[in-house]
Amino acid sequence: MESIATETVSLKVDDGTVMNAYVARPSGDARHPGLLVFQEAFGVNAHIRDVTERLAREGYVSIAPELYHRTAPGFEGKYDDFAAVRPHLQAMTEKGTIEDMRAAYEWLKSSAHVLPDKIASIGFCMGGRASFLAGATLPLQASISFYGGQIAPALLPRVADLHAPILFFWGGLDKHISPEQTRAIVDEFKLRNKTYVNVEFSNADHGFFCDARPSYHPAAASLAWSLTKTYLILHLVKIDERSRLR
Numbered sequence: 001m002e003s004i005a006t007e008t009v010s011l012k013v014d015d016g017t018v019m020n021a022y023v024a025r026p027s028g029d030a031r032h033p034g035l036l037v038f039q040e041a042f043g044v045n046a047h048i049r050d051v052t053e054r055l056a057r058e059g060y061v062s063i064a065p066e067l068y069h070r071t072a073p074g075f076e077g078k079y080d081d082f083a084a085v086r087p088h089l090q091a092m093t094e095k096g097t098i099e100d101m102r103a104a105y106e107w108l109k110s111s112a113h114v115l116p117d118k119i120a121s122i123g124f125c126m127g128g129r130a131s132f133l134a135g136a137t138l139p140l141q142a143s144i145s146f147y148g149g150q151i152a153p154a155l156l157p158r159v160a161d162l163h164a165p166i167l168f169f170w171g172g173l174d175k176h177i178s179p180e181q182t183r184a185i186v187d188e189f190k191l192r193n194k195t196y197v198n199v200e201f202s203n204a205d206h207g208f209f210c211d212a213r214p215s216y217h218p219a220a221a222s223l224a225w226s227l228t229k230t231y232l233i234l235h236l237v238k239i240d241e242r243s244r245l246r
Helices: 046-057 082-091 094-110 126-137 156-161 179-192 218-236 239-245
Strands: 004-012 018-026 032-038 061-065 114-124 142-146 166-171 196-201
Touching: 004 046, 004 094, 018 046, 018 094, 032 046, 032 094, 032 126, 032 218, 046 061, 046 114, 061 094, 094 114, 094 126, 114 126, 114 218, 126 142, 126 156, 126 166, 142 218, 156 179, 166 179, 166 218, 179 196, 196 218
Parallel strands: 032 061, 032 114, 114 142, 142 166, 166 196
Antiparallel strands: 004 018, 018 061
């Protein structure tokens, strides 16, 4: 594992707002692939910061933008208090989310530590939807979506705009995302001839990757992490570097 450096940066967004983002990267001056890390509905909390750091230890410059910056900068919700989360979630707009992800993307692209043609996204829950949207609106090399809700039917027209492959993770016990929704997503990808990988853990629930949630499923989380690392190596790392990052 790489030794890492962390910092919080402030980004100017096109709508005139300022957004903080948590950054973790391998130490040193070398350039690395970049990753956009999109939060759950509960903010850029300890779990998302931990994921960002784990990705940095795998060799990626990772940035987690605060998508609630317009209503609650620095917000960290509790997993057992969704009522406190709901107003900020409902205040989000697709336009604002796209502006936020573009600001984070431009930060990565201009960083002296990032390979500007090697950038991907990953997101969880609400952030899984954001990661899908990033793949449709930014020139990424790949995207990963963990149990991203409300992709179908609202964002299905965006499938046609995707220009990079995406890896989906779902929990078979997830009551928030129905089998009809996931089937609609896969059907649209097939119809549009888009490249995707679709993984369902039959005995896992929504949020299975997060070890701070009651739905955490260690076996599913471990396998999903291994697949995530392999997927990122496949799409972001040069062939002669792959053995080093395994």
